[in-house]
Amino acid sequence: MAEHWFISGANRGIGHGLATLLAARGDDVGASVRSEEARERLQHDVARHRARFSIFVFDQRDEAGIRAAARELTGPLDVLVCNAGAYGPQTQSTLDLDFPGALDLFDINTLGPLRLVQAFLPLMLRADNPRIALMSSGLGSMATEGSTNIAYRAAKAALNKIAQGLAHDLKREKVTVVALNPGWVRTDMGGENADLSVEESAVGLIETIDALTLADSGRFLDYRGRDVPW
Incomplete structure (x- = not known):
């Protein structure tokens, strides 16, 4: 039975992989991108499935834009995948941090998904x-040692805590909330040496x-459905 999904950040990488696979199997897909140019590219990529696609242009930091997109959708929404994100500033170590860049990264990677949830929850x-x-990362696990790209790690760890909080608050509404680790994927962010193709992760x-x-609500899972340490 076809379902209605919404995927943020669907113009490239994992989001693009998810959106195209879902449309190909017959689901209805709402997708967000950040620019009109990106919208045109995605429309081209999914041309044969366009009847199942609704594409919206907004930034994860733009609450008004997110809520406007949610108002355009009709019918029940079965799945919301908060995928859009950024890797952050070049300078992000514990001893040398671009603080404005780190704050912007938290706005995108941590608060952005929460804006989406609040807008699409009805x-x-x-x-x-x-x-x-909520698309997290193994780097957000407190069990993962290291300090490279500390702002990104911390933003994903904070997102994991938001996932736990949402799971607690929405359980009485019977809404399942999980954090997901997609694995190390060959995307612009993951690089060409990553372990997984986009399709392997997306499937x-x-x-x-x-x-x-x-x-399952409140779990942190990898792309294979296995538990990841918080």
Whole structure:
């Protein structure tokens, strides 16, 4: 049975992989990009599935733009994937940090997904099995040692805490919330030496999200559905 998904950051990388695979299998897909140019590229990429696609232009920092997009959607929303994100400033170590850049990164990677959840939640409450997936990273796990790209790590760790809080607050509404680690993927962010192709990660993520139930709410999972240490 076809479902209605919304994927943020669908113009490239994992978001693009998720959106195109979902449309190809017959789901309805809402997708966000950050520019009109990106919208045109995505429309071209999904031309044969365009009837199943709705593409919106907004930035994760733009609450008004996010809420305007949510108002344009109709019907229940089964799955919200908060995928859009950034890697942050070049200078981000514990001993030398671009503080304005780090704050902007938190605005995108940590608060941006929460803006999406709050805007799209009324649509999700109308679905039979609503699921929210916050795209995290293994670098956000407190069990992962190291300090390179510390702002990115900290922003993802904070996102994990938001996932836990949302799972607690939305359980009574029967909304499943998880944090997901997509793995090290060959994207612009992951680099060409990463372990996984976009398709490998996206296929696993879709299978994992498809299988979620309310009993899974509050978990941190990888793209294969296995638990990741918080």
